Amino acid sequence: MSRKLLLSLVCVWLVAAPVLAKDPVFTMPRAFHAKTYPAHEAHEMEKLSIAVDPYDTADKTAGTFTTDFRAEGILPILLIMSNDGDRPISLATMNVLLVTRGRLKISPDTNEDVFRRIATRKESRNVPIQNPLPIPLPKKSKKQVSREAEIEVEGAQFMARAVEPKATRHGFLFFNVAGIANPLAGGRIVITGLADHNGNELFYFEIPLEKYLSYQPGKPSPTN
Numbered sequence: 001m002s003r004k005l006l007l008s009l010v011c012v013w014l015v016a017a018p019v020l021a022k023d024p025v026f027t028m029p030r031a032f033h034a035k036t037y038p039a040h041e042a043h044e045m046e047k048l049s050i051a052v053d054p055y056d057t058a059d060k061t062a063g064t065f066t067t068d069f070r071a072e073g074i075l076p077i078l079l080i081m082s083n084d085g086d087r088p089i090s091l092a093t094m095n096v097l098l099v100t101r102g103r104l105k106i107s108p109d110t111n112e113d114v115f116r117r118i119a120t121r122k123e124s125r126n127v128p129i130q131n132p133l134p135i136p137l138p139k140k141s142k143k144q145v146s147r148e149a150e151i152e153v154e155g156a157q158f159m160a161r162a163v164e165p166k167a168t169r170h171g172f173l174f175f176n177v178a179g180i181a182n183p184l185a186g187g188r189i190v191i192t193g194l195a196d197h198n199g200n201e202l203f204y205f206e207i208p209l210e211k212y213l214s215y216q217p218g219k220p221s222p223t224n
Helices: 002-021 058-062 111-126 147-156
Strands: 040-043 048-054 074-083 095-099 167-176 188-192 205-208
Touching: 040 205, 048 205, 074 095, 111 147, 111 167, 147 167
Parallel strands: none
Antiparallel strands: 040 048, 048 074, 074 167, 095 188, 188 205
């Protein structure tokens, strides 16, 4: 009897294993020191460097995301912060803005903002071309976003509250650039609200995105 039970458990495991193996997993791109990225700014006195790396092309996003954020009017930008000092840098009150050439100021989207945009666009695609009866459609919510998209957005968002000494922190910020032609051209990322270990606010960072657009591709050196 125990042998039959064992064989049954083995069969169940063999059937379930492929399903479990397909559970979506998000892998954050490896971080390099901020100074190795073309679009960066270094404040030598505070020993802090910040870089931004836009994921603005299909080829670049394909290796990281399965969700087509470009089709949703969403621009993922990788934020990299490297602290070469001996004291932590606080990000508790950090504020990041994408400022376009036309001086439009765009704050990063929250997870719910991103989910709402993805769900809304899926809703419009699913509306029948002709419908004789005005049947109300259910409102989209986070639960109606694909599991892959949920995992990618939640796993990618920049969530650090501090940059520890001799450390590099990184993560994505998602900006709603729908309807904006060439949002990177002439744009810049402005970062304020950083503070040292005593709570003193640091000088703001302003990173021109033209540094990224004019860069000739190369391979940065990995951070230790």
